[in-house]
Amino acid sequence: MALAGRTAAWWARLRSPCPAAAPLCLPPWLPAGPVACERLYSSRGKEKLDMLTYPVESIRNFSIIAHVDHGKSTLADRLLEITGTIAKTDRNKQVLDKLQVERERGITVKAQSASIFYNHEGVNYLLNLIDTPGHVDFSYEVSRSLSACQGVILVVDANEGIQAQTVANFYLAFEAQLAIIPVINKIDLKNADPERVEKQIEKLFDIPIDECVRISAKQGTNVEKVLQKVIEKIPPPQCNTADPLKALVFDSTFDHYRGVIANIALFGGEIEKGHKIVSAHTKKRYEVNEVGILTPNEQPTHKLYAGQVGYLIAGMKEVTEAQIGDTLFLYKQPVEPLPGFKSAKPMVFAGMYPVDQTEYNNLKSALERLTLNDSSVTVHRDSSLALGAGWRLGFLGLLHMEVFNQRLEQEYNMSVILTAPTVPYKAILSSAKLIKEYGKAEITIINPAQFPDKLSVSEYLEPTVLGTIVTPHEYIGKIIALCQDRRAVQKDMLYIDEHRVMLKYLFPLNEIVVDFYDALKSLSSGYASFDYEDAGYQAADLIKMDILLNGNPVEELSTIIHNDKAYATGKFLCERLKDAIPRQLFEIAIQAAIGKKIIARETLKAYRKNVVAKCYGGDITRRMKLLKRQAEGKKLMRKIGNVEVPRDAFIRVLKRQTDK
Numbered sequence: 001m002a003l004a005g006r007t008a009a010w011w012a013r014l015r016s017p018c019p020a021a022a023p024l025c026l027p028p029w030l031p032a033g034p035v036a037c038e039r040l041y042s043s044r045g046k047e048k049l050d051m052l053t054y055p056v057e058s059i060r061n062f063s064i065i066a067h068v069d070h071g072k073s074t075l076a077d078r079l080l081e082i083t084g085t086i087a088k089t090d091r092n093k094q095v096l097d098k099l100q101v102e103r104e105r106g107i108t109v110k111a112q113s114a115s116i117f118y119n120h121e122g123v124n125y126l127l128n129l130i131d132t133p134g135h136v137d138f139s140y141e142v143s144r145s146l147s148a149c150q151g152v153i154l155v156v157d158a159n160e161g162i163q164a165q166t167v168a169n170f171y172l173a174f175e176a177q178l179a180i181i182p183v184i185n186k187i188d189l190k191n192a193d194p195e196r197v198e199k200q201i202e203k204l205f206d207i208p209i210d211e212c213v214r215i216s217a218k219q220g221t222n223v224e225k226v227l228q229k230v231i232e233k234i235p236p237p238q239c240n241t242a243d244p245l246k247a248l249v250f251d252s253t254f255d256h257y258r259g260v261i262a263n264i265a266l267f268g269g270e271i272e273k274g275h276k277i278v279s280a281h282t283k284k285r286y287e288v289n290e291v292g293i294l295t296p297n298e299q300p301t302h303k304l305y306a307g308q309v310g311y312l313i314a315g316m317k318e319v320t321e322a323q324i325g326d327t328l329f330l331y332k333q334p335v336e337p338l339p340g341f342k343s344a345k346p347m348v349f350a351g352m353y354p355v356d357q358t359e360y361n362n363l364k365s366a367l368e369r370l371t372l373n374d375s376s377v378t379v380h381r382d383s384s385l386a387l388g389a390g391w392r393l394g395f396l397g398l399l400h401m402e403v404f405n406q407r408l409e410q411e412y413n414m415s416v417i418l419t420a421p422t423v424p425y426k427a428i429l430s431s432a433k434l435i436k437e438y439g440k441a442e443i444t445i446i447n448p449a450q451f452p453d454k455l456s457v458s459e460y461l462e463p464t465v466l467g468t469i470v471t472p473h474e475y476i477g478k479i480i481a482l483c484q485d486r487r488a489v490q491k492d493m494l495y496i497d498e499h500r501v502m503l504k505y506l507f508p509l510n511e512i513v514v515d516f517y518d519a520l521k522s523l524s525s526g527y528a529s530f531d532y533e534d535a536g537y538q539a540a541d542l543i544k545m546d547i548l549l550n551g552n553p554v555e556e557l558s559t560i561i562h563n564d565k566a567y568a569t570g571k572f573l574c575e576r577l578k579d580a581i582p583r584q585l586f587e588i589a590i591q592a593a594i595g596k597k598i599i600a601r602e603t604l605k606a607y608r609k610n611v612v613a614k615c616y617g618g619d620i621t622r623r624m625k626l627l628k629r630q631a632e633g634k635k636l637m638r639k640i641g642n643v644e645v646p647r648d649a650f651i652r653v654l655k656r657q658t659d660k
Helices: 002-015 034-045 072-082 100-105 136-146 164-175 194-205 223-233 357-373 398-412 432-438 473-485 516-523 563-580 620-640 647-658
Strands: 059-066 112-120 123-131 151-157 179-185 246-255 259-268 270-272 276-279 285-287 290-294 298-300 303-305 309-313 327-330 348-354 378-384 388-395 416-418 425-429 442-445 457-472 489-495 500-508 529-539 542-549 559-562 588-594 597-604
Touching (some): 059 072, 059 164, 059 223, 072 123, 112 223, 112 309, 151 164, 151 223, 164 179, 179 194, 179 223, 259 270, 290 303, 348 378, 348 398, 357 388, 357 398, 388 398, 398 416, 473 489, 473 500, 473 516, 500 529, 516 529, 542 563
Parallel strands (some): 151 179
Antiparallel strands (some): 112 123, 246 259, 246 327, 270 303, 276 285, 276 327, 290 298, 290 309, 348 388, 348 416, 378 388, 425 442, 425 457, 457 500, 457 529, 489 500, 542 559, 588 597
């Protein structure tokens, strides 16, 4: 009884009004823990906001888009500080970059949203800001973010000028018919030339010079002017609170305690705790547990209304339940689903296997949760004789693949084996038997093991991309030579101004996927930028090259390559394998083969015992007899001996292949 009385007294003291800064002390007889503390603090500290005070006319939804390292996240920090959303401190650097990988690499990987409140000419406005990635591999995040916006801030570096991804992001916004506010950042730099950048913007994008805003996001110069432009230029969302609920899920994350947290944009109606909602994709029904806005941390609200952007928790426990692009509506009030998003088209495929097969189920669970947060990754079951059961994953680029692998290690503590990246090829079948087996005449090949024989195929197709290179004019000669070496075809060449040139080339995707970007950066001293977009397929002379160890093919090292590059690649792989495979008691022949034809060979010599060491002088026939017997033994051992390629040897060879 005494314990019950003390507990009741403690709860009464907790409920009584007290200063916000007063510490919350848990009594020693109650269970403690970080989660319990966090929930007690959050329930006490967060007053629910009334969002009805922000009608549709006073809402502005916008994204910040730019090339890598042009200052998007720094501008987002200043906007959050000026509006009082976050406290002004020296530690505010990339506040919206929450992932560890983003902090380490200094790039934005995930689009992050934040709601900010701003008073302009006596009217309170709700501004929903989305900070987007700048690298070409994460352009899917940008296109998704634009679906929840009515306008964009296009940031251009006053020193670097317009770069390849600036052009790509402008056209994404232009095609979505969004209002565009050009902002020239970093005017405080010594070499800044805003006049030159304004002329570039006018020439390439047809935007008048007087519409450009010159700012320094780092020092906060003119940033207030950007907010005023957002309110004047960007229109409010076209929707009505009186309409039935229609909410678009444009992002989602998984929380171990609360399940799936869905980021939603409301295109009609209103939503509050207790509402029964239905998913248009899964047809499942849920009860809403919490709604709110991101400021940038979660801030619960009583309701969310049409035109607003926020988050929703509705007890979705399975990661497959919150599909990005899904439409949510009220139970018994069905609506026409929103068009959603065009699914991302993977450009690079790689096999992923657990280091230890006992970790298979844990890796499967980690992959499901991470692909919920990064929906552009495609996953197919796969298996390998050497590496066991695993998956073949599709990524938007090589950086995307590296970041995904890093997030698996950091967020889920999973260590994996990644095979060499390949691209999706196509084959048009001529064999009636194969057409019947596959059910269609055109098949896609994402694994070299599925590559059909040349006799049963009328034509092979390889994927191509239209690449845009923006470079200072003094590097043109070297870059053109590099592109020609990669089998590229020049499509266009345009001088942006007297110093910078924009080149357009049609590349085979296989030629740029591994090391083209690094080669381009080193040739141009880091000044050239590169962006690409899908350009369909073209006919190509493709072959499958096998690697043989003592005549036995090694499936994991088979590759699909262009006929012109076969000899160089085969010789390179054989040399690498010679260094990677441990020596045996018998000789190993490492060969690269196209069909029955051997195109390259390296020989790994056997360990050899000195059998004639015991012969001190005597007849030569005695020595010859011992050496002949040893050679026969080695020959027999080679016939029956199996070459076991260690796993780390696979990875060493495949990793070095990317450094070629």
